Amino acid sequence: MENPMPWKSTTTHYGRVAILLHWLSALLLIGLFVAGLAAANTADPALQAAILRVHAPIGTLVLVLTLLRILWWVAFDRKPDHVAGQAAWQTAVSVWVHRGLYLGIVVMALSGIALMAMSGAPDILFGGVAGPLPAFETFTAYTIHSSMALLLEVLFVLHVAAALYHQFIRRDRLLARMGIGR
Ligand code: HEM
Numbered sequence: 818m819e820n821p822m823p824w825k826s827t828t829t830h831y832g833r834v835a836i837l838l839h840w841l842s843a844l845l846l847i848g849l850f851v852a853g854l855a856a857a858n859t860a861d862p863a864l865q866a867a868i869l870r871v872h873a874p875i876g877t878l879v880l881v882l883t884l885l886r887i888l889w890w891v892a893f894d895r896k897p898d899h900v901a902g903q904a905a906w907q908t909a910v911s912v913w914v915h916r917g918l919y920l921g922i923v924v925m926a927l928s929g930i931a932l933m934a935m936s937g938a939p940d941i942l943f944g945g946v947a948g949p950l951p952a953f954e955t956f957t958a959y960t961i962h963s964s965m966a967l968l969l970e971v972l973f974v975l976h977v978a979a980a981l982y983h984q985f986i987r988r989d990r991l992l993a994r995m996g997i998g999r
């Protein structure tokens with residue numbers, strides 16, 4: 818690396834804070850998807866509880882990281898300019914997919930927290946109260962959590978496909994904007 822990466826974004830690259838928050842959130846989110854689906858599909862109540870004891874706090878952490886990420890931009894950072902030389906519709910789609918990802922994360926986390934609150938599960942998971950976990954799928958918040966997970970997965974696939982298209986087909990070194998292979 819020639820120059821130390823700046824904390825703030827420039828016109829061409831994301832800064833250190835944005836990059837750290839992006840990749841940390843991405844990693845945690847992939848873990849949350851796997852864990853959420855595992856909890857919802859296991860037949861073993863002890864395993865379900867063990868997973869949810871990690872899923873819930875990590876999900877809340879990702880909410881905090883996402884709010885920090887938005888605050889960092891609004892208050893302190895700037896976004897790099899849009900990728901040059903691509904069709905206007907591609908720029909528009911990227912802007913809406915990014916907004917959708919942010920919104921999706923916030924709705925996921927809030928519906929997860931609501932699901933916990935409505936179902937009374939925290940007493941069993943964290944409060945030492947004995948008893949079977951509630952049937953989460955009977956709560957409206959679960960319907961929101963579950964459908965938003967699908968939507969977020971679709972956006973995630975579009976997002977990763979676009980990143981790989983840029984990197985390997987257009988060969989414009991897009992990943993370097995997000996700190997990979999600078
Ligand atoms: C669940 C996981 C992920 C989420 C939620 C996510 C979210 C985002 C968001 C919201 C932005 C836009 C930042 C802005 O507002 O300008 C962004 C940018 C970016 N992401 Fe991700 N991302 C994820 C995973 C990935 C992965 C796996 C890759 C690589 C294959 C990737 C590559 C990039 C790149 C290269 C940019 C910069 C795009 C540009 O230069 O405009 N992301 N990501």
Ligand code: HEM
Nearest residue numbers: 849850853854856857873876877925926929930953963966
């Ligand atoms: C933003 C991050 C989050 C993601 C990506 C995520 C993802 C998921 C997924 C994919 C499922 C499975 C849904 C299904 O069966 O269709 C799930 C279930 C669940 N999530 Fe989350 N979640 C997040 C945040 C949270 C938070 C913050 C909480 C609570 C504080 C939470 C609590 C739960 C609960 C209670 C279930 C039900 C598990 C079961 O049925 O046993 N989630 N989550």
